[in-house]
Amino acid sequence: MATIELDAAAVTVDVPDGERVILSPTTLTLTERRVGVVGANGSGKSTLARLLNGLVSPTAGRVLVDGLDVARRGSAVRRRVGFVFTDPAAQLVMPTCVEDVELSLRTRERDAGRRRELALAVLERFGLADHAHVSVHALSGGQKQLLALAGVLATDPSVLVADEPTTLLDLANTRRVAELLFGLEQQLVLVTHDLEQARRCDRVLVVDGARVVFDGEAAAAVDHYVASVTE
Amino acid sequence: MSSSILVGVYQPGETLLHRLPVGVKVLGLGAFSLTVVLVRDARASWVFLAVALAVALLARTRLAVLARATRVVLLFAAFVGALQWWLYGRDKAVETLVDLVALALAAVVVSATTPVNAMLDALVRWVRPLRRVGVDPDRVALTFALAIQSLPGTVALALETRDAARARGLGRHPRAYLTPFVIRVVARAHETGDALHARGIGDGDDQA
Amino acid sequence: MTMTDTPDTGTERRPRFSTTDLALVAAFAALTSACAYVGAVPVGGSGVPITLQSLAIMLGGCLLGPVRGFLAAALYLGLGAIGLPVFAEHSSGLGVFTGASAGYLWSFPVAAALAGFLVKYVAGRERKTRAVFVFLCSLAGSVLVIHPAGIAGMKLFFDVPWSDALAYDTPFWLGDVVKTTLVALIAAEVHRAFPQLLHPRR
Ligand SMILES: Nc1ncnc2c1ncn2[C@@H]1O[C@H](COP(=O)(O)OP(=O)(O)OP(=O)(O)O)[C@@H](O)[C@H]1O
Ligand SMILES: [Mg+2]
Numbered sequence: 001m002a003t004i005e006l007d008a009a010a011v012t013v014d015v016p017d018g019e020r021v022i023l024s025p026t027t028l029t030l031t032e033r034r035v036g037v038v039g040a041n042g043s044g045k046s047t048l049a050r051l052l053n054g055l056v057s058p059t060a061g062r063v064l065v066d067g068l069d070v071a072r073r074g075s076a077v078r079r080r081v082g083f084v085f086t087d088p089a090a091q092l093v094m095p096t097c098v099e100d101v102e103l104s105l106r107t108r109e110r111d112a113g114r115r116r117e118l119a120l121a122v123l124e125r126f127g128l129a130d131h132a133h134v135s136v137h138a139l140s141g142g143q144k145q146l147l148a149l150a151g152v153l154a155t156d157p158s159v160l161v162a163d164e165p166t167t168l169l170d171l172a173n174t175r176r177v178a179e180l181l182f183g184l185e186q187q188l189v190l191v192t193h194d195l196e197q198a199r200r201c202d203r204v205l206v207v208d209g210a211r212v213v214f215d216g217e218a219a220a221a222v223d224h225y226v227a228s229v230t231e
Numbered sequence: 232m233s234s235s236i237l238v239g240v241y242q243p244g245e246t247l248l249h250r251l252p253v254g255v256k257v258l259g260l261g262a263f264s265l266t267v268v269l270v271r272d273a274r275a276s277w278v279f280l281a282v283a284l285a286v287a288l289l290a291r292t293r294l295a296v297l298a299r300a301t302r303v304v305l306l307f308a309a310f311v312g313a314l315q316w317w318l319y320g321r322d323k324a325v326e327t328l329v330d331l332v333a334l335a336l337a338a339v340v341v342s343a344t345t346p347v348n349a350m351l352d353a354l355v356r357w358v359r360p361l362r363r364v365g366v367d368p369d370r371v372a373l374t375f376a377l378a379i380q381s382l383p384g385t386v387a388l389a390l391e392t393r394d395a396a397r398a399r400g401l402g403r404h405p406r407a408y409l410t411p412f413v414i415r416v417v418a419r420a421h422e423t424g425d426a427l428h429a430r431g432i433g434d435g436d437d438q439a
Numbered sequence: 440m441t442m443t444d445t446p447d448t449g450t451e452r453r454p455r456f457s458t459t460d461l462a463l464v465a466a467f468a469a470l471t472s473a474c475a476y477v478g479a480v481p482v483g484g485s486g487v488p489i490t491l492q493s494l495a496i497m498l499g500g501c502l503l504g505p506v507r508g509f510l511a512a513a514l515y516l517g518l519g520a521i522g523l524p525v526f527a528e529h530s531s532g533l534g535v536f537t538g539a540s541a542g543y544l545w546s547f548p549v550a551a552a553l554a555g556f557l558v559k560y561v562a563g564r565e566r567k568t569r570a571v572f573v574f575l576c577s578l579a580g581s582v583l584v585i586h587p588a589g590i591a592g593m594k595l596f597f598d599v600p601w602s603d604a605l606a607y608d609t610p611f612w613l614g615d616v617v618k619t620t621l622v623a624l625i626a627a628e629v630h631r632a633f634p635q636l637l638h639p640r641r
Contacts, residue, residue: 240522240524241522264536268595268596271598314603314606314607315597315599318599318603319599327597331539338536342522345522346522347521347522347523350520350521350522351521354517354520354521365455367454370454370456370461373461374461374464374465374510374514375465375514375517375518375521377461377462377465377466378464378465378466378468378469378472378514378518379518379523381465381466381469382469382472382473382518382523382525384469385466385469385470385472385473386472386473386476388473389473389474405491405621406621406624406625409621409625410624410625410628410629413470413498413502413625413629414628414629414632414633416466416467416469416470417463417466417502417629417632417633417636419466420459420462420463420465420466421459421462421463423458423462423465423466424457424458424459424460424461424462424463425458425459427458427461427462428457428458428459432458433454433457433458433461434454
């Protein structure tokens with residue numbers, strides 16, 4: 001497993017009336033295979049997740065993945081850390097499925113013919129082989145999210161960060177995507193509102209008011225989160 | 232409706248025009264257009280029209296496609312033609328009209344015999360020499376692909392935002408739906424930019 | 440918004456345009472295409488039907504600034520050139536680049552760049568959210584670039600004196616003022632929604 005370290009990492013943004021802290025200084029080391037992140041809307045979960053591959057840079061402190069500083073070695077880190085977003089439509093950027101996967105493989109495989117073969121193999125693995133040459137618009141929401149995952153996992157990152165990957169999906173597709181995520185070899189950092197998924201993690205962080213307020217074993221963390229909402 | 236925007240006018244085929252390299256067709260069209268615009272002669276205009284029709288016949292371009300291409304021209308030409316007839320007499324007006332139709336036909340034949348992808352590949356090849364002044368052909372191709380990919384979605388978003396404005400009783404003023412439409416387009420672009428960045432696509436060519 | 444757009448610093452080379460820049464350029468080219476595709480709309484009480492494509496071009500300039508606005512307009516023309524039906528009346532292909540209205544089309548990137556330059560550097564951070572300033576910037580692009588180019592194109596094409604070419608152009612003026620007003624209202628609102636759009640922190 002990769003090692004993700006946050007060393008007093010904090011994020012503030014400029015707002016018209018001064019500065020606003022959207023993540024207080026946070027120090028953590030994540031080595032578990034499956035790490036869950038739960039918390040209320042606007043608590044700072046996405047900010048935390050985005051720090052891990054440089055989509056957001058810490059305004060103070062450092063974030064290290066396998067010892068690489070995310071702020072300075074961004075592209076090396078992004079080759080190790082894949083990221084899946086909530087809305088699959090926003091992540092699919094090429095006209096057809098196979099082209100979208102090829103885009104991810106572009107820097108790894110220069111030869112167009114070999115790249116096509118690799119991309120088709122990836123689609124096969126995700127059960128999308130029949131849709132290879134279909135427009136990405138023709139896919140269902142669940143298929144789109146599978147394709148987004150295929151595009152990200154095509155380059156074999158060692159960590160996958162997923163920000164609410166099932167929030168927009170129906171029950172069947174939620175289960176399907178969750179099975180895939182929990183079946184991965186890779187280390188998984190999963191932001192979710194689905195407590196069933198959170199309970200399956202090895203370690204869960206509860207985020208509230210821009211800080212990690214609980215960090216521990218899944219059942220205890222979820223109970224803490226539920227209690228904080230019901231009180 | 233929203234995905235028909237991706238269809239264009241291309242018709243598969245095996246004619247000589249289909250097999251000509253893209254560059255030859257585009258250069259040929261350029262030369263033809265320049266000649267038509269520069270040669271001021273009523274008889275020559277008919278020759279140009281005949282040439283354009285012959286090429287269209289050779290390429291077996293469907294009549295409907297030809298008609299659609301000329302319809303737009305005719306709308307505008309009718310207005311200008313009427314003005315010219317009044318100002319300079321019939322001959323000038325007819326010459327203009329015939330020139331316009333010849334140009335439109337020649338151009339639509341190129342588009343009807345060249346798939347969008349082949350055009351795009353050619354375009355990216357042509358910008359390759361600009362690499363020296365800092366233009367990255369791969370990024371040009373990527374940006375084209377991004378735009379093409381988002382065409383149907385953007386048309387759908389336009390119609391959807393208009394319906395949402397109607398549903399809220401915001402009336403017919405375009406501003407009521409154009410502003411939310413543009414805001415959604417910008418927000419979507421930020422998401423797409425993030426997704427590309429996360430996939431390492433913005434990182435340049437520093438790979439080992 | 441642009442907080443998420445943080446590029447690498449220090450040890451790595453950074454491309455001139457971020458992925459968000461590319462996505463915005465592509466998005467505005469697509470937006471212009473969609474506007475041309477959805478077609479003309481009658482505006483308010485004036486009853487003048489306007490096509491929205493030049494409106495979208497100017498929006499691109501006023502929202503993205505000179506460079507990205509220019510590129511978005513150029514990309515739009517490129518989409519039409521490769522054969523997609525993105526011009527008015529669902530026409531497509533290379534024909535429009537040599538047709539009678541070609542002068543207008545060729546001027547779009549320059550007009551977007553001029554309006555973008557004015558909004559970004561002359562109107563500046565505070566005033567870009569005020570419609571009246573955006574109106575003046577966009578009008579400058581239209582009056583100084585689009586119409587002269589369109590007139591020149593028609594003079595060349597129809598081989599007529601300037602005065603006649605000008606006469607062909609005048610019917611578009613009223614619609615243009617309406618369009619520029621819309622550009623101003625919309626751009627000011629969008630700048631309020633995305634304060635960093637013109638000045639991405641990089
Ligand atoms: N660029 C920004 N400018 C100002 N505030 C921001 C910015 N980005 C995020 N925030 C604020 O930071 C807070 C945390 O945002 P974040 O997206 O991390 O929340 P979240 O926990 O992921 O919420 P959700 O469950 O709704 O996805 C929110 O209140 C948000 O409004
Ligand atoms: Mg979130």
